[in-house]
Amino acid sequence: MTPAALREMVARFPSLPFVAAPTIVEPMPALRTLLGGGPGLFIKRDDAIPFGFGGNKVRKLALVAAQAVAEGADTLVTAGGIQSNHARATASAAAKLGLRAVLVANGDAPSRFTANALLDRLLGADVVYVATREDRAPMILTVCERLRAENRRPFAIPIGASTPLGALGFALAVAELVDQMPAPHVIVHSTSSGGTQAGLVAGCRLLGLHTRVVGISADDSSASLQRQVRAIISGVADLLDLDLETLSRGTAIEVDDRFVGGGYGIPTDASQEAIELAARTEAIFLDPTYTAKAMAGLIAYVRQQKFKDHQTVVFWHTGGQVALFA
Numbered sequence: 001m002t003p004a005a006l007r008e009m010v011a012r013f014p015s016l017p018f019v020a021a022p023t024i025v026e027p028m029p030a031l032r033t034l035l036g037g038g039p040g041l042f043i044k045r046d047d048a049i050p051f052g053f054g055g056n057k058v059r060k061l062a063l064v065a066a067q068a069v070a071e072g073a074d075t076l077v078t079a080g081g082i083q084s085n086h087a088r089a090t091a092s093a094a095a096k097l098g099l100r101a102v103l104v105a106n107g108d109a110p111s112r113f114t115a116n117a118l119l120d121r122l123l124g125a126d127v128v129y130v131a132t133r134e135d136r137a138p139m140i141l142t143v144c145e146r147l148r149a150e151n152r153r154p155f156a157i158p159i160g161a162s163t164p165l166g167a168l169g170f171a172l173a174v175a176e177l178v179d180q181m182p183a184p185h186v187i188v189h190s191t192s193s194g195g196t197q198a199g200l201v202a203g204c205r206l207l208g209l210h211t212r213v214v215g216i217s218a219d220d221s222s223a224s225l226q227r228q229v230r231a232i233i234s235g236v237a238d239l240l241d242l243d244l245e246t247l248s249r250g251t252a253i254e255v256d257d258r259f260v261g262g263g264y265g266i267p268t269d270a271s272q273e274a275i276e277l278a279a280r281t282e283a284i285f286l287d288p289t290y291t292a293k294a295m296a297g298l299i300a301y302v303r304q305q306k307f308k309d310h311q312t313v314v315f316w317h318t319g320g321q322v323a324l325f326a
């Protein structure tokens with residue numbers, strides 16, 4: 001199908017104009033030279049989405065928050081870490097739409113509010129703290145019940161807005177990319193709750209591209225993320241009333257978990273090098289938890305000559321740079 005046909009198919013879902021699309025795609029010639037040549041390197045600048053400090057969550061929330069509005073919600077409820085980019089993007093959407101936001105955050109209330117936690121405060125979000133990551137999803141339900149008992153109309157958004165509807169935002173983003181440049185041979189990006197990757201893979205499959213999509217994990221194992229991405233893609237097929245077969249062919253679900261290091265948010269030598277190289281060669285700022293590890297993956301692949309010189313590789317910058325100020 002063509003990009004126009006994909007847009008038309010998704011147009012039946014309401015969407016909010018948060019993204020200011022298209023985001024810029026630019027080459028990274030100095031990084032390429034520093035790495036000793038290799039494939040053409042490009043970057044898709046979703047970090048530069050103006051809304052709410054940008055990032056990949058804005059593409060998903062354009063659709064998910066629109067559904068909340070359509071259902072008459074008055075409060076968006078979601079969860080993440082204290083420094084969650086997704087929580088900040090959700091609080092931004094709520095503020096812009098005149099809704100309340102309740103964010104469930106795992107960890108202790110910070111003694112100093114910095115970076116995303118500071119922005120959540122400025123945006124007027126209420127934060128409920130829970131002890132562990134496992135406590136987050138049940139607490140979303142509890143908060144929603146509490147709000148309903150007060151005659152409020154909560155709308156729960158799962159972690160990362162990685163629902164089939166949210167993923168559609170990234171299927172559309174593939175259509176946006178191929179209007180800007182010939183389909184790249186490879187897209188490399190950070191993956192965690194799987195919605196970004198599900199949308200990118202679904203977009204490539206729907207458009208019949210030969211593009212590889214490589215998700216570099218920020219935390220979970222390749223096997224569990226692949227399962228998660230597959231499940232979201234199957235939900236996308238349901239949403240679009242497509243036969244799952246149609247959405248199962250083409251671009252593979254590739255997840256590389258070798259760059260996680262000691263765990264979620266724990267820097268590695270390679271992620272720290274990636275932050276410095278991207279800043280010093282291209283004035284691109286990466287966040288320590290997600291995009292630095294994804295860029296570390298891209299750098300390692302180029303150094304190991306996993307790509308051919310004639311190929312084009314797009315690094316999809318998914319944002320999160322606010323976390324540099326935590």
Ligand SMILES: Cc1ncc(COP(=O)(O)O)c(C=O)c1O
Nearest residue numbers: 085192193194196290318319320
């Ligand atoms: C900056 C950044 N990049 C990448 C990701 C991963 O995206 P997804 O959760 O859609 O896999 C996240 C999600 O938390 C993020 O905040």
